[in-house]
Amino acid sequence: MPSDLAIRPQATRRRPPTAHALGQNAGLILAACILLLCIVGFAAMFRIEQQRLPGNFEITSTVNNTMPLALAAIGQAIVVLTRGIDLSVGGVIDLTNALGAIWLTGSVPHMIGVSLLIVLIGALAGLFNGLLVGLGRLQPIVVTLATLSIFQGLAIRVLPQPGGAVPPGYTDVLVNTDQPTALLFLAIAVIGWMILRRSRLGVGIFAIGNDESSAVALGVNAMRTKIAAYMIGGALYALAGLFLAANATAGDATTGDGYTLTSIVAVVLGGVNLFGGRGSAVGAICGAFITTMIVNILFFAHINPLYQSFYEGLFLVIAVVFGALIGRLVRRRT
Amino acid sequence: MKAEAPDPPPAIAAIAVSKSFGGVRALRDASFAARAGEVHALVGENGAGKSTLIKLLGGRLQPDAGAIQRDGQPIRLGGPAEAAAHGIATVFQELTLLPWMTVAENLLIGREPRSALGLIRRSSLAPRAESVLADLGIHHIDPRALAADVSLAERQIIEIARVLIRKPRVLLLDEPTSSLVEREVEWLFARIRGLGEQGTAVVFTSHRWKEIISIADRITIFRNGAEVGTFTAIDEAEAITLMTGQQVETLYPARTPVSADARPALELSDASVNGSARISLALAAGEILGVGGLAGQGHRELFLGLFGAPALRHGTIRIGGAPAHIASPADAIRASLGIALVPEDRKSEGLLLPLPVRDNLTLPILSRLSRLGVIRGALERRMSKEMIERLGIRTPSAVQPVGALSGGNQQKVLVGRWLLAESRILLLYDVTRGVDIATKHEIYELMMRLAAEGKAILFYSSDTEELAQLCHRVLVLRDGRIAAELVPPALTAEAIVAASMHDAAGHDPEMPGAETQAIHAE
Numbered sequence: 138m139p140s141d142l143a144i145r146p147q148a149t150r151r152r153p154p155t156a157h158a159l160g161q162n163a164g165l166i167l168a169a170c171i172l173l174l175c176i177v178g179f180a181a182m183f184r185i186e187q188q189r190l191p192g193n194f195e196i197t198s199t200v201n202n203t204m205p206l207a208l209a210a211i212g213q214a215i216v217v218l219t220r221g222i223d224l225s226v227g228g229v230i231d232l233t234n235a236l237g238a239i240w241l242t243g244s245v246p247h248m249i250g251v252s253l254l255i256v257l258i259g260a261l262a263g264l265f266n267g268l269l270v271g272l273g274r275l276q277p278i279v280v281t282l283a284t285l286s287i288f289q290g291l292a293i294r295v296l297p298q299p300g301g302a303v304p305p306g307y308t309d310v311l312v313n314t315d316q317p318t319a320l321l322f323l324a325i326a327v328i329g330w331m332i333l334r335r336s337r338l339g340v341g342i343f344a345i346g347n348d349e350s351s352a353v354a355l356g357v358n359a360m361r362t363k364i365a366a367y368m369i370g371g372a373l374y375a376l377a378g379l380f381l382a383a384n385a386t387a388g389d390a391t392t393g394d395g396y397t398l399t400s401i402v403a404v405v406l407g408g409v410n411l412f413g414g415r416g417s418a419v420g421a422i423c424g425a426f427i428t429t430m431i432v433n434i435l436f437f438a439h440i441n442p443l444y445q446s447f448y449e450g451l452f453l454v455i456a457v458v459f460g461a462l463i464g465r466l467v468r469r470r471t
Numbered sequence: 472m473k474a475e476a477p478d479p480p481p482a483i484a485a486i487a488v489s490k491s492f493g494g495v496r497a498l499r500d501a502s503f504a505a506r507a508g509e510v511h512a513l514v515g516e517n518g519a520g521k522s523t524l525i526k527l528l529g530g531r532l533q534p535d536a537g538a539i540q541r542d543g544q545p546i547r548l549g550g551p552a553e554a555a556a557h558g559i560a561t562v563f564q565e566l567t568l569l570p571w572m573t574v575a576e577n578l579l580i581g582r583e584p585r586s587a588l589g590l591i592r593r594s595s596l597a598p599r600a601e602s603v604l605a606d607l608g609i610h611h612i613d614p615r616a617l618a619a620d621v622s623l624a625e626r627q628i629i630e631i632a633r634v635l636i637r638k639p640r641v642l643l644l645d646e647p648t649s650s651l652v653e654r655e656v657e658w659l660f661a662r663i664r665g666l667g668e669q670g671t672a673v674v675f676t677s678h679r680w681k682e683i684i685s686i687a688d689r690i691t692i693f694r695n696g697a698e699v700g701t702f703t704a705i706d707e708a709e710a711i712t713l714m715t716g717q718q719v720e721t722l723y724p725a726r727t728p729v730s731a732d733a734r735p736a737l738e739l740s741d742a743s744v745n746g747s748a749r750i751s752l753a754l755a756a757g758e759i760l761g762v763g764g765l766a767g768q769g770h771r772e773l774f775l776g777l778f779g780a781p782a783l784r785h786g787t788i789r790i791g792g793a794p795a796h797i798a799s800p801a802d803a804i805r806a807s808l809g810i811a812l813v814p815e816d817r818k819s820e821g822l823l824l825p826l827p828v829r830d831n832l833t834l835p836i837l838s839r840l841s842r843l844g845v846i847r848g849a850l851e852r853r854m855s856k857e858m859i860e861r862l863g864i865r866t867p868s869a870v871q872p873v874g875a876l877s878g879g880n881q882q883k884v885l886v887g888r889w890l891l892a893e894s895r896i897l898l899l900y901d902v903t904r905g906v907d908i909a910t911k912h913e914i915y916e917l918m919m920r921l922a923a924e925g926k927a928i929l930f931y932s933s934d935t936e937e938l939a940q941l942c943h944r945v946l947v948l949r950d951g952r953i954a955a956e957l958v959p960p961a962l963t964a965e966a967i968v969a970a971s972m973h974d975a976a977g978h979d980p981e982m983p984g985a986e987t988q989a990i991h992a993e
Contacts, residue, residue, distance in 0.1 A: 154597070157615040161573070335590035340580060347569035354531060354567045355580050356552035415571045 163467045164408020164416060167460050168423040171406065175430035182437040193316070199429060201312040201384055204319050205230070205377040207425040209396045210403035211326055212373030214421035215333075217404055219366045220346045220413025221270060221277035226374050226400045228288025229262045230393025233378030235292045238301025238388020248307055256375045262288060263371020267364030285397060292390035299389040303382050311383040319380075323422065326373075330418040333369075342366055346413030402449075403428050406456055427456075480543025482507040482672035483528055483559065483641045488537030490523050497523040499696045500537070505641070505672040510663055512683045513676045515693030515714050516907040518877045521676045522564060524693070525645045528674065529561035530554030541641070558640030562647050564676075564905070568626050570619035575600035577618050578633050603636050608658060623650045624766045635662060642666060644675035648682055649905045652765050652933060653968050660686050678907050680707050680722070681936055715909040722908065723940035724916050727923040729758045735792065736927035737777070737810075737896050742786025744769035744776060748952035749786070754896070754927045759918060761942030762931045764971040769951035770931045774900045777929070778812040779803045790896070804835055804892065811889030813882065815901035821885050824874030828866050829855040831873045831884050835892045858887040863913060879903075879910025886917065897921065899930045903937060915941055935964040947971050 152160075159166065183191045209226050216223040233255050240251040262284070269280040312319050333339040341362035344352035353359050377396065382388050407424030409416025428449075435448055481504035490498040498520045505511040513521045526532040528539060530548030538545050541557050548554045551561065568577050575596040576583075584595040600614035609632060612625050621629070627650045634642065642663075648656045663673050663686060677683050683690060692699040692713045699713045707722060733755040740751040750773065754760045762770055776783030779797040788795045790808050797803050803810040814821055822831055832855045833840060840851050855869050862883045866876055873884055882902050889897060899918070903911045918941060922928055932938050938945050939962050947955040947970040955970035957963075 151613045152616075154615055157573075157613075161617060332590060335593060340576075340583070340591070343572060344569050344580065347571050348567070351567035351569055354551050354561075354563060355569075356550070356555060358552075410571075414569070 160467045162417075163464055164410070164460065165420040165423070166408075167463055168406060168408045168420045168427070171456060172423045172427050172430070175427055175434065179430055179434050179437070182434060186437055197314060197317045199426075199433065200317040200319050200323075201314070201380075203426050203429040204312065204322065204380045205384070206396065206399055206403060206428060207323060207422045208326065208373045208377040208380065209400040210407065210421035210425040211330065211418040212370035212377075213400040213404045214407065214409045214416060214418050215342065215366050215373075216277070216370045217401075217409050217411060218342050218346045218413055218416055219363055220349070221363065221366065222281065222401070222411070223266065223367065223370050224278065224281040224397050225262065225266060225284040225288055226370075227394040227397035228285040228292065229259050229371055229374035230378040230381065230396050231292035231390050232262070232288045232295065233259050233375040234382050234392050235296035235301075235388050235390045237379050237382035238296055238303060241301075241303050241307055241382065245306075248304070252379060255379060256372050259375020259378070260368045260372040262374075263368040264364060266371070267367030270367065271360040271363035289390075289394070292393075296388050296390045299387060301382075301388040303386045303388075305386070308383045308386055311380055327419060327422070334417075338362065338365055343414055346415070348414075399428055400425075402453055406453070408460065479507070480540070481505055482542060483674070484540040484543075485524060485527060485534075486538045486540060488524070488527055488534040488539070490520075490527060490532060490535050496696055498527070498534075501693070501697045503528075503691055503698060505674050507640075507672050508667050508670045509688040510667050510673045510675070510686050512687035512690045513674060513693060514678075514683060514690060514710060514908070516877075516909045519693040519714070519907075520696040521693050522645055523696075525561065525643050525674065525676065528554075528641070529559060529563075529643050531561065531563075555637070559643065560634045560637050560639035560641070561643040562631050562634050562645065564645040564649070566626050566630055568618040568630060571617060573597070573614065574612060574616055574618055574621065574629055575614035578603065578614070578629060578636070580633075582637075604632060607632050607635060607662065622767055624652065624655060627651060628655060631659060631662075635666075639666075640671055642671055642673045644673070646676050646678065646905060648677055648679060650766075650933070653935065654765075656682060678903075678905070678911065679934060679936075680710070680908060711908055711912065714907075722912055722915070723937075724912075724919045726759070726941070726943060727757070727919055729755055729922075729943055733757050736790070737929070738789040738792075739777070739783075740787050740789075742773075742776065742783045742788070743951065744772035744783065745951035746784065748950060750948075750951070750953055751786075752946060752953070754929055756895070756925045756927050757922050758944070759922050759928045759930055759942045761938040761945035762929065762948060763935055763938045763945050763967045764948040764954070766933065768948045768971070770948055771900070772951075773948070774812060774814075774898050774929070774931060777803070777898055778810060780812075804894075809893060809895040810898065811892065811894035811896070812898045813885045813889070813900065813902050815904050822873050822881055825872050827870040828859065828864065828873055828876070828884055829869040832858055832888050832891055835888060854891060858891055862887050862890075862917060877907075877910065879906040879914065882906065882914065883917070886921075890921075894926075896927045896929070899928060901931055901933055904933060911937075935967045938967055939964045 180190055183195070209230065213223055213226060236255050236258065240255070241248055266281055266284055269275050270277050311322070341352065341357045344355065344357045345359050345362055349359055378393060381392055385392070403424035404416070404421050405411065405424065406427050407416065407420030407422070409420055431449060431452055432445065435445055440448055484504035486502055487500045488498055489496065489500055501520060501524060503524060513524065515521050523532065527534050530551050530553050533548070539548060540546065541559070546557055548557070554561070573596070578600045579596060583591040584599050586592050597614045604610070604612060604614065609628060612621060612629065618626060618629070627647065631647055647659060651659065667673055689701055689703055690705060690710070691701040692710060694714055694716060711722065735753050736756045737754040741749050742751070743749055752760070762773065764770065775781070777788070777797065779799045779802050782798050788797055795808055797808065797810070802808065829851065833851050837846060840846055840854070852869065859866065859869060864883045864887065865880050873881055876884070886897070903914055906914065918928060918930070930938070930942060942962070945957045945962055945967060946953050947957065947967055949971060957966050957970065
């Protein structure tokens with residue numbers, strides 16, 4: 138009676154661990170490569186135009202301009218990993234940006250308290266989405282399309298006209314215009330991601346994105362996991378709203394509208410699979426930076442700003458096709 | 472003295488449980504009990520309620536009425552997690568692996584190695600998985616591979632291993648052997664016996680009678696959502712009679728002889744399924760030609776290749792004596808060739824589950840049923856009705872969605888589709904996998920009838936007994952070449968197994984070096 142499943146030796150030959158790691162992170166690696174290409178391309182064009190390489194100012198402003206999108210993209214990635222999608226990103230950013238413009242005044246402790254409160258409000262917005270999706274078992278795209286409008290409406294109600302004044306000190310902490318210190322916040326976000334990836338919740342997020350009914354059979358609480366994913370997303374969008382307010386030193390109840398689509402673009406460019414279960418927040422951050430770098434490159438290429446979205450779209454299509462081709466090659470080798 | 476001591480309560484029991492799904496009663500006042508340390512088989516037709524019972528015992532579903540008891544204590548199972556807390560673990564029939572996660576992540580989900588901070592040590596996942604797999608005697612599965620990239624049999628092994636390492640007190644297995652070959656089944660049974668010796672109650676379902684009698688201490692038969700009886704020994708015909716309520720003499724119908732002057736329907740020469748080894752075969756009209764061997768030896772490629780999905784590299788195909796070019800399924804289906812493939816995975820490779828039986832039957836012949844591009848409804852209804860009756864497809868009506876039928880009846884719909892399309896060559900690929908014994912019997916009889924009508928049938932099955940009993944000849948594939956050809960009386964299940972492991976005596980092994988190339992060529 139065999140207690141061993143011994144199979145002929147050639148069947149036990151294995152691919153080395155690094156080959157697995159490369160194949161399983163192809164999306165992330167591709168995103169990082171595209172980002173590198175964009176940076177090199179930008180530096181080259183900058184050099185041609187300005188006879189010097191981009192310096193501290195350019196790096197700082199690029200980082201500061203990308204922060205809101207990077208944060209929103211991490212949130213979007215976490216939701217997409219559960220096989221969901223969050224269209225309410227723009228509404229939550231609008232709302233939290235407007236609240237920030239009004240509330241951020243006075244003493245340091247007050248501003249810290251207000252910031253935390255606004256992040257909490259973002260999380261509550263996510264809770265609302267999560268309850269409808271997780272508990273109500275409604276389709277994420279419908280739920281978040283509806284709540285997008287709701288949050289946009291609330292934002293207009295809070296701040297009917299662009300305005301408010303964010304204290305310079307607040308701006309200096311979040312988006313220091315002299316040094317790219319905002320990278321520190323990004324590092325914190327990446328550490329947060331790594332912790333999430335190594336937690337029960339993180340396993341649950343990936344598991345339900347892979348196959349929800351299997352995940353449930355394996356003891357994952359799908360409802361709680363989804364609610365948590367949308368809440369983390371909401372909190373990150375709120376942070377994006379605060380960074381936008383700090384960047385503009387004022388608030389605007391429509392400033393976040395574009396982030397619904399750009400966060401999805403960043404997630405796709407970052408190699409996160411829209412069908413869930415595959416991808417990483419680090420990829421989403423790369424995707425966000427790629428999106429900004431392309432705008433910068435188009436600027437230096439003297440592309441008429443009216444055609445900007447045409448080229449952005451073109452680039453997105455090329456990147457996605459390229460990614461799919463690479464993905465197919467990698468899978469064929471296995 | 473001890474004899475008067477009452478029996479210990481059963482490790483797991485269902486008492487008068489009922490469960491309905493949208494008006495259909497899957498279980499009605501069904502009772503079942505398994506003792507600690509026994510291996511208890513649940514048998515019955517598909518739809519008899521076995522899977523539903525397993526799901527109730529495993530906490531996947533909750534009963535509408537009745538109770539579940541563990542060691543005599545009533546328990547309420549809200550979900551699989553609560554069942555696990557009671558020491559109950561299930562290997563589900565539909566595989567629950569997470570495709571884009573690694574084997575290690577799948578195996579260790581919920582019990583990952585953690586650091587002092589409580590975070591999962593991702594770098595330790597693969598080594599830990601490697602060692603727990605080795606403890607179970609599994610050395611050939613790479614824990615770093617994605618679950619989507621390992622074979623069906625390996626996935627089933629992982630599924631089983633994941634449950635075994637949790638050392639359950641009650642182990643529920645719903646058709647654990649359906650994708651396993653002989654040697655893997657033996658491995659599983661060795662594990663099951665080991666668990667039984669340690670006092671675990673093992674409940675399992677299977678449609679392979681040989682397996683049931685070889686491992687089960689007791690057998691409970693289900694019919695129409697309730698138990699018929701529990702037996703310690705019962706023979707096959709009697710069991711089938713109890714399962715179906717109809718008298719059945721033998722499981723395997725007698726072969727109809729192939730006429731000596733039968734024309735060759737399909738000739739394949741010098742084809743390759745893996746780029747190196749070559750296969751030649753000839754299939755006569757009215758013949759059932761079996762193809763056997765271990766999983767992954769090129770059967771799938773051969774069957775798909777003859778169907779043009781994708782085409783075989785190298786080699787020539789002759790249909791009815793004339794050379795044929797098959798580059799795509801559309802070529803194979805074309806009336807001049809008349810080749811039909813009935814695959815194992817009917818859900819993803821054949822049927823449109825939400826559509827009615829009728830539409831699934833007439834899909835490939837719609838152009839023939841149409842006049843000026845409009846389908847002639849009356850003709851379509853008549854033809855599909857005739858086919859449903861001819862094949863004995865059990866469906867409430869022709870407009871029932873195919874997805875609502877049992878697996879065996881879904882297979883019949885696929886066969887019916889190709890009969891309507893007037894296919895002359897049927898490629899049946901593991902069509903009885905996961906099909907209950909009674910429906911298997913009907914499929915066997917159907918095969919015999921079709922062969923008698925002059926259809927040429929190429930038949931692969933993971934059940935070697937089936938091959939041995941039904942086929943006129945069996946070719947055993949190994950490493951993409953024909954390792955042996957068996958004809959009665961030498962055609963036995965044992966001979967097929969022997970030939971799939973090593974070359975049959977007297978057979979000249981071609982190309983000694985081919986083995987290693989075979990696996991790795993693409």
